[in-house]
Amino acid sequence: MIKNYKPEIVAFCCHHCAYAAADLAGSLRLEYPASVRVIGLPCSGKVDVLYVLRAFEDGSDGVMVAG
16 A cells, blocks of 8 residues: 555535535535545536546546435
């Protein structure tokens, strides 16, 4: 395992559920890794496979879809 390795994660989040939770965590000053990029969508069902593939092409180590 590489020391101090921080994977880059792209999180596609439903605006009304997971994105709202991430926003609330920020309001409460709860910390989550800076290597997680949260992208809000109208609905997690709106995630196209091309979005996921593009995230990997751009260098992300993982993708999370949360609703």
